[in-house]
Amino acid sequence: MEAMGSDVQQLNLRMTDLEEEREVMQAQITNLTSVIDSHLLQYAATQQHIDDLDNRSRRNNLGIRGMLGSQGENLSLLLTEVFNLILGTPKRHTNQA
Numbered sequence: 348m349e350a351m352g353s354d355v356q357q358l359n360l361r362m363t364d365l366e367e368e369r370e371v372m373q374a375q376i377t378n379l380t381s382v383i384d385s386h387l388l389q390y391a392a393t394q395q396h397i398d399d400l401d402n403r404s405r406r407n408n409l410g411i412r413g414m415l416g417s418q419g420e421n422l423s424l425l426l427t428e429v430f431n432l433i434l435g436t437p438k439r440h441t442n443q444a
Contacts, residue, residue: 363431431438
């Protein structure tokens with residue numbers, strides 16, 4: 348009977364140790380969850396900033412489809428002529444080579 352009481356006491360000690368370890372691990376999990384949540388927020392903010400920068404860079408560019416050009420052409424002069432024609436503005440004579 349005494350041996351059984353000793354075994355029960357050892358089991359109680361092991362159980363107490365396991366509960367303490369579980370509490371430590373639970374605190375670590377809570378801390379890591381908080382860190383992950385913080386990183387997710389930072390990631391989302393960074394992704395939004397990247398998207399904003401990408402959109403801003405695209406706004407400064409104008410895409411023109413269906414216009415064929417050759418290598419020898421002055422693209423700036425050609426586009427100026429096309430836009431002047433579309434907008435109905437008079438031609439400007441520029442001295443570009």
